[in-house]
Amino acid sequence: MGRQVDRLTLDNLPALAGHGATCTFWELDPVRRERIRGHEAEEKAAWVSLMLREWGSVGRVVSVDGRPAGHVLWAPALHLRGGDGFATAPVSSDAVLLGSTFVDPEFRGGGLGRVLIQSMAKDLIKHGGIGAVETFGAHRPHPGSCVLPVDFLLAIGFRTHRAHARFPRMRMDLRTTITWREEFEAAAEKILGVVKRPSRNPVPQSPRGLQPGVRRQVSDRPTQQPGPSGAH
Template identity: 50%
Template structure:
């Protein structure tokens, strides 16, 4: 069996994100500022600046999956106040007790092996240990808007993927529902955190997670 591990996203590991993702600022900047950064070619600088500030302000905001030491996927997450794009969604705002799951990807060649579910578990474990009550995400109903999803670079996670790993819709929308994974139950079980999260997520099989 191949060696699989998760590591926190840091400034040193930022280059391990897939090529379009390591300099994408879809979530990190407000829409107008993101467009300006794209025009001036400053997206890589802005991405690094955002990550540096977020790490100092709040701590870990991402997990990278490695398979035999090769970067194979990632997820990013942060409180909504650190994510300017979050207020632009029609189902905003994120609940006050939740952290926003922003975006992620499993690299081609590593899809279909459960890395998406493994990444969600890693994020949930980290946030549970930090006392966070829930994770929320803005999904994309890809079946109704495939062409626009592709044109946006896949920066929004597919709603079907989120549902498959335990998220529930809390505010419906034909394109961008807001979904939630409640971690409060886990905290009340008085079990080891990893065992509790395995009960929530371990029995579901994630579909292929693709994206930017």
């Protein structure tokens, strides 16, 4: 099964899995959503175009064997007015808001949701100036809801930032994501047996405290390399 993750663009927007191309739950407040009823696709495309021009990348699309299988969308909370209606709003000043996250039911259970969230985190780390991602989780999500289950958010690295009986505000610090990535890559190196090769002509060193002719014991552990997951 071949997976590919691409940036969200106006070209791949119409092919988003589910109702991603027409859902404006996060982008617009309830009054505006009612006014543009029947023109959701045009409004969504206009929003994506504006964000790409004025802020940068705001989404990822994952495909399986060439078929769109899921997507994730994020932005500064100022541009996702649907979040204003939650009792635990507003989002923290150092965070962006995680909006639409969807994986086609046919492809759930294979870790695609985590792949999307990790792709988002990598992009935000490169963007700079962002400390965290926040969103609103649902303790009792309804089928087809645009709000992610709290259990899923907890499983991929979010924690409860402001509790609520129905829709708590959840937070994932990007520093934690970086640490997780470093640990993952170090473990992968051990499994794959990747070891840094010494330079061809190393300069002889005389470690302080060792007698001539005595060699220092060298660990064979690979050096850690710096480096950084919405639905089911």
